[in-house]
Amino acid sequence: MVTSVPNDPSDDILSGEVSQELILPRDSYNASRNVSELIKPHFLAMDNGGKPVDPEGEPDLVLEVERKVKLRLRKGDQTRYLDLLALESGLLGEHPVHKVFRLQAMGVPLDDGLAEKLKPGRFADNLFHSVTFQYLQNKETSGVVAEVFPDGTFLAIPFDLPSEWYGEQTATEANLLDIQPG
Incomplete structure (x- = not known):
């Protein structure tokens, strides 16, 4: 799967802000694996010309490319660019900025310019892929894409929770006694 977003001004229409608590760095990140082990098998990188290529090479910088x-990734004289959605998340559903923090760890x-855009208070959520989706007939919301799965489905973190998603009852825990192991 190639995840490249053209340099299109309409991308800014989908930008918004997620809660600050979702983008603050955690105290620590699991840095025990190699970056190559974190690349999902169904993703490709892009070369300098925008052609899809295998995601091979040594990671040498996290930067902003086409916004x-x-x-x-560097492999000899070849440079490749890998979208962060191609990397496994540390926690399912976490904001993709945590992939940046884990790569740093x-x-x-x-990149210095990117580091400024990721600081709390200056955070630029439009640096990450966002999507608008329909959650009820004729009702849409948008959010940042947290995960893309092999079948093309995705998990998004809404910028604003629709009022229909606020329930009057609190969530309850599953009763493990009701589960009959096979």
Whole structure:
């Protein structure tokens, strides 16, 4: 799967802001695996010309390319750019900025200009892919894409929760006694 977003001014229409608590760095990140082990098998990288290529090479920088955050991979004289959605998340449903923080914990440097855009209070959520989707007939919301799965489905973090998503009853825990192991 290739995840490249053209440099289209309409991208800004889909931008919004998620809650600040979702984008603050955690105290620590699991940096025990190699970056190559985190790349999902169904993703490709892009070369300098925008052609899809295998995501091979050593990660040397996290930077902004065509207004989105990418991981630069170097293999000899070849440069490839990998979208952050191609990397496994540390926690399912976390904001993709945490992939940046984990890459930093793994020793991959962050471009200075990008670092400024990721600071709390200056956070630029439009650096990450966003989508508008219909949740009820004739009702839409938008949010940042947190995960893309092999079948093309995605998980999004809404910028604003629709009023229909606020329930009067609190969520309850599943009763494990009702589960009959096979």
